[in-house]
Amino acid sequence: EVQLVETGGGLVQPGRSLKLSCVASGFTFNNYWMSWTRQAPGKGLEWVASITNSGGSTYYPDSVKGRFTISRDNAQNTLYLQMNSLRSEDTATYYCTRARIIRGTFFDYWGQGVMVTVSS
Amino acid sequence: EIVLTQSPTTMAASPGEKVTITCHASSSVSYMHWYQQKPGASPKPWIYATSTLASGVPDRFSGSGSGTSYSLTINNVEAEDAATYYCQQWNYPLTFGSGTKLEIK
Numbered sequence: 001e002v003q004l005v006e007t008g009g010g011l012v013q014p015g016r017s018l019k020l021s022c023v024a025s026g027f028t029f030n031n032y033w034m035s036w037t038r039q040a041p042g043k044g045l046e047w048v049a050s051i052t053n054s055g056g057s058t059y060y061p062d063s064v065k066g067r068f069t070i071s072r073d074n075a076q077n078t079l080y081l082q083m084n085s086l087r088s089e090d091t092a093t094y095y096c097t098r099a100r101i102i103r104g105t106f107f108d109y110w111g112q113g114v115m116v117t118v119s120s
Numbered sequence: 121e122i123v124l125t126q127s128p129t130t131m132a133a134s135p136g137e138k139v140t141i142t143c144h145a146s147s148s149v150s151y152m153h154w155y156q157q158k159p160g161a162s163p164k165p166w167i168y169a170t171s172t173l174a175s176g177v178p179d180r181f182s183g184s185g186s187g188t189s190y191s192l193t194i195n196n197v198e199a200e201d202a203a204t205y206y207c208q209q210w211n212y213p214l215t216f217g218s219g220t221k222l223e224i225k
Contacts, residue, residue: 103169104210
């Protein structure tokens with residue numbers, strides 16, 4: 001059974017940093033691209049970052065580029081999201097997602113999500 | 121960045137009705153993916169590559185479209201289909217539609 005378990009969320013002040021982790025199990029982690037997707041309270045979904053299976057390439061939307069860094073440790077089956085210079089608009093539930101490359105990128109498994117609140 | 125506009129934003133249907141949710145892209149895309157989300161839960165993969173149902177999705181669901189116009193259709197809607205549905209286009213930067221909330225009367 002595929003499982004994605006996120007940790008590391010919490011309350012953080014604007015301008016500070018936070019690092020999320022996602023431990024994956026139930027599949028061969030280093031065979032898959034991975035991503036983070038977020039959802040602000042009461043709002044829709046927003047893609048945040050993607051990383052290739054080797055970790056050699058990363059992708060970000062303009063809204064987080066230069067502030068967020070996605071990385072992975074294939075030996076530990078763990079995905080990370082380093083978030084710097086946090087803003088109030090980064091407040092959201094962050095989902096770790098497994099990405100299938102099927103006619104583009106499709107998220108076929110989602111974690112339970114971890115809440116990040118950016119507030120003073 | 122490709123903007124996806126879903127319509128309607130919310131809708132209500134009676135059991136047994138046919139429901140269609142549309143997703144319009146600001147530029148032509150080759151494929152569209154869909155997700156279902158129920159309150160308090162993570163999104164679930166629902167339809168990928170425009171028309172292929174994800175594992176476990178009932179066959180009363182179908183997807184179609186091309187270019188800038190895509191749709192998700194439910195034949196004989198059931199109470200369990202109440203949820204918010206999101207479209208997502210296939211290429212980077214990845215973008216989602218704003219969602220369509222389906223209520224069952």
